[in-house]
Amino acid sequence: MHGSQQEGKIDKDAVARATRRSLKQFSTLLPVLASVILLIGLFDAFVSKGLLASVFSGNPMLDTLWGACFGSILAGNPINSYVIGGELLDYGVSLFAVTALIITWVTVGLVQLPAEAAALGRRFAFVRTALCFVLSIIIALITAAIINATG
């Protein structure tokens, strides 16, 4: 915890620092988020539901696998995965695929794999990535099955 509280009062400097830091974080998040939203607009205008249906057939296992593969390749702030996932749901893509995409987006990072291997060791990075990929599929299947059963 911070030393930003003294005798129950919040230090003004700490608030200013936190605000600056939050604005900085937010400003780095916005350009990519805006781009993703604009790309989804393009996707909406050009990609037919039929095309998506050819990839995501409605088979829970295959859809989950595809979602996990896409999530593992793509990277960036998770907020983008929520926006993409939410729009994919509107397109009729199954919750299995969307859930797998959301989880693997953060937990499996093929793009960051070399950096992780350099920092924590090759064996650690590869084993962790493989385990996370498998587990994300299991979590996606269970979560979507529960939601589909209760919803």
Place this chain on the structure above:
Amino acid sequence: MNRLSTEGSQQPQNRKRRTYTLLLPLSVLAIYAILSMIAPDKAFSALKGSGSILLHVAGPLALVFLVMLLLNLFVKPAQIAKYLGKGASAKGIILSAAAGIISTGPIYAWYPLLKNLREKGAGNFALAVFLYNRAVKPFLLPVMIAYFGWEYVSILTLFTILGSLAVGYSMTLVMKGNDQSSDGSH
């Protein structure tokens, strides 16, 4: 993390990152510019679609900023992360998970700190739990809930936290003999 030793080397990396960050928006704007000349109707339709998505996320985004501000005010992830080396005790597990949940920023910014922690004895279990729990983002929950609802977000969050423990224990088993810390014995 030794900030003094890493800050200098991080400056060119930050510049490179900023360039990459701007690359996507500029490319998307170029696509829209070209499209508006070739197929203005489609470009307008795409822009309209984007506008409605933006309206959908605008409210939750304001909440995201507020939660981000509170986290930055009261929590310092680097201080929390030092508990990653506390082993696979109940306290160690909770702290590793909490550190992952609270951690903000891109993962590549965390690698130098994690490397440093590993050298100081943080185990595979703690590191794996930390990394998996980064999927739980409290400050992004407003956006997630706006899209998927409370029920879904609660279930997914619960399974993600439980899943992190499964990854942690599996890592300990698979990496047996390779762990530098005390939790390798579990």
